[in-house]
Amino acid sequence: MDNDKLKFLQLLSKSFPSIAATSTEIINLKAILNLPKGTEHFLTDIHGEYKAFNHVLRNGSGVIRDKIDDIYGDTLEENLKKQLATVIYYPEAKINLIQKTTDDMKSWYKITILRLIEVCRIVSSKYTDSKVRKSLPKDFAYIIQELLHEKYSEDKKDYVKNIIDTIIELDMSKEFIVAMSELIQRLTIDVLHIVGDIYDRGPQPHLIVDKLMQHHNVDIQWGNHDMLWMTAASGQKCAIANVIRISSRYSNTDILEDVYGINMLPLARFALNTYANDPCTSFIPKEAKDSDISLMAKIHKAISIIQFKIEGQVIKNNPKFKMEDRLLLDKIDYSRGVVTINGKEYPMTDTNFPTIDPKDPYKLTEEEEEILEKLKQSFIHSEKLQRHTKFLFSKGGMFLKYNSNLLFHGCIPVDKNGEFTEVELFGKKLSGKKYLEELDRVCREGYFNKTDKQMKEICMDIMWYLWCGENSPLFGKDAMKTFERYFTTDKELHKENKNPYYSLYENQEFINKIFGEFGLDPKKSHIINGHMPVKEKRGESPIKANNKLIVIDGGFSKAYQKETGLAGYTLIYNSYGLKLVSHQPFEDVNTAIANCIDIHSSTRVIKRVLERKKVKDTDVGENIQKQIDDLYELLNAYKRGFIKVNN
Incomplete structure (x- = not known):
């Protein structure tokens, strides 16, 4: 041997x-x-919308309600099936409400426990006893195990009845139902895939990350907004300025201050003093409270100017980024209030720039330098932000191959002919899969390398490039037109042209080429994308290239729901095939609990297999x-x- x-x-x-x-x-x-293979659950572009995300996670995008229908069919009234589903989604809150309206709680507890056992038996049936046993809540592990395995034969009828009666007698019913409901939620979804963009726009991305950190089996494909926060946590100043700018634009600076402990006071004081009499009209935040508008607009403008300055410095230091078209502060005629873009002059909507020296427009003032350095220290020393960032690195990456599916947030950069774009990194020209693999490595070095300061700076600048650079697979556009949107009214200047990937991804041959690049079988593989919201209300379909590519960004973020006409997609991949679920807006948890209202969702089957898939597949x-x-x-x-x- x-x-x-x-x-x-x-x-x-x-x-x-x-x-x-x-x-x-x-x-x-x-x-x-x-x-049978376990059920996979795909979500993307959550953008801080924790309430909708939490509900979709609790109901398994309708999978739990489907199981209830399968078990009870017409034998159980519709209102009782809705009530059972709500108990599973929000057990503690629903029990508290029922206690106020039900006289005979013992009977309700007994019936509900029996029904939960039936649901749990079905959702656990595709797993080994060992896997189910490892998932059991510690306090009730033995009891649940006994109840799941008993078939209510005549010999064991009294045994089962006595277990349930004793749970009720000992006043442990509520705790037991909570434990059973959480177990059902866990067993319903075997693997959770987050295809990028947890952060920005919505108010509670931190709660989403907290929830994901508790999940038993999750992976994350980084989005450009996630990468922005990860880069800021690394200490890169452009990213820090962008994070604060977006937070102030959406009136979410409390995330920075109250959640991550970022000291915003020096910036706020600077903004109030510098723009005291400036209405900052171009920087009025979205959905701000009346009392916050003036201050938030000033903070928004102050950090935006700092951002444009520091980005200019990074672009000049990295000519290989080829982002010279983003150098616009030196294209302003400050005396006339116009900016020259692509050889043409445009009047500016804001001409008050007290901190910009026209002779050296990218130079920070001493006060701006000091503020930015203090912010950097706050970011790199925020314990919670660093904990969240390390989690994103440990569970995340640029792409994932899983069960013949290729998951990535944005695109694979290509030219107009569909050839993979070559990009030089550290003296090597890379494209396609190798380019994404090297970017993945560079991001990890940018965050974890604490000894080589020069290399760390280079890697962090590349991480920032992934937020907004032309050949970033996370961004997928030619330029981020932040400056133009703030300071010009010409809509043509605001357009951000998509990478040719997005005009080619309806083409099956092009998609097959990507499968070949990543070593996947074109006959059975799929690409699963986020990033670009599908405008379904305008007739756009999320399913491309004859079912080979699925875009599952349907507008979790409220900011996009007017465009998409939906409140997000989720994708379910179980042993029977692929199902795309589209959701309507989820408004209020309390109403949902009180009235047993679920998110209204519709399902379309993308692929149904003739032979049920098993673990061996x-x-x-x-x-x-x-x-x-x-x-x-x-x-x-x-x-x-x-x-x-x-x-």
Whole structure:
């Protein structure tokens, strides 16, 4: 036997020290291969909308309600099915309401527990007993395990009844129902995929990250807004200015101050003093309270000017970024109030720039330098922000191949002919998959490298480029026209041209080319995208290239819902195939709980398989098969005497 193989099998024998132990594990793993594949749940572009995200996560995009319908059909009244679903989504809050309106809580508890057991039995049926056991809540693990495995035979009828009666007698019903409901939520979705853009616009991205950190199996494909926050957490000043600008634009600076502990006082004081008599009309925030508008507009303008200055410095220091068209502060005629863009003059909507020196427009004033440095220290020393950022790095990446699906947030940069764009990084010209892999590595070095300051700065600048650069796979446009939107009224100047990827992604040959680049089978693979909201109300379809590509950004962010006509898509991939779920806006949790109102969703089947997919058809199954092959070799080594059996 090969010496390296023998060493490997000797190590494996420590876990399986006998023929019996090895055989048992082979039997177990081969059985797992024939279970139905777990359900995958895909969400994207959540943009801080925690309430809608939380509800969709709790109801599994309608999967739980489907299970209830499957179990009870017409045998249970519609209002009782809705009530049961709401109990599973929000158990504690719903019980509190029911206690106020129901006289016989004992009967309600007994019926509800029995129904929850039935639902839990169905959602757990596709998993091994071992996996279900590991998912059980600690306090009720033994009881739930007993109830799930009993079939209410005549012999065990009193046994089951006594368990439930005792739970009620000991006043543990509420706690037990909460535990059962959370278990059902967990078992309904096996894997959660977040295809980018957790941050910005909405008010509670931090709660989304907190929720994801508690999830049992989640992965994240970075979006450009996530990358912006990760870059800011690394200490890159352009990213810090952008994060604050966007937060002030959407009146969400409390996220910075109250959640992440960023000291905004020096900036606020500076803004009030510098723009005391300036109405800052171009910087009026969205959805601000009347009392906050004036201050927020001043902060918004102050940080925007700082942003344009510091970005200009980074662009000049990185000529390979080819972003010279973003250098516009030196194109302003400050005496006449016009800016020259593409050789043409445009009147500016705002001409009050007290901190800009026309002779050196990209130079920060001493006070701006001091403020920006203080903000940087706040960002890099924010314990919660750093914890969230490390989580995004540990669970995230530029792309993911999973069960024949390719997940990435934005695009694969290509030219108008569909050829992968070559981009130079550290002296190497890269494109396609290798380009994304190197960007992934660079981002990690930009955050984690604490010793080589010069290399860290270079990597952090590339991370910022991923927010807004032309060849960024996370951004996917030729330029970010922030300056033009603030200071000019010409709509043509505001246009941000999409990468040719977005005009080619209806083409099946082009999509097949991407599959080939990433080593995927074109016959059974899909690309799953976010980033570009699908304007379904204008007739645009989220399904492209004959079902090969699915864009699942349908407008979770309220800012986009007028354009999309929806409040987001989610994608479900279970053992029966792929389903796209479109959601209507979710307004109020309390009303949903009180009236058993779910998000109104509609489902369309993208792909239904003729033969139900099993674990053996997945990436997990492929890894299990490799383990089985290794165990067969170990078994052979035992039988042939190469390794001593340890009895």
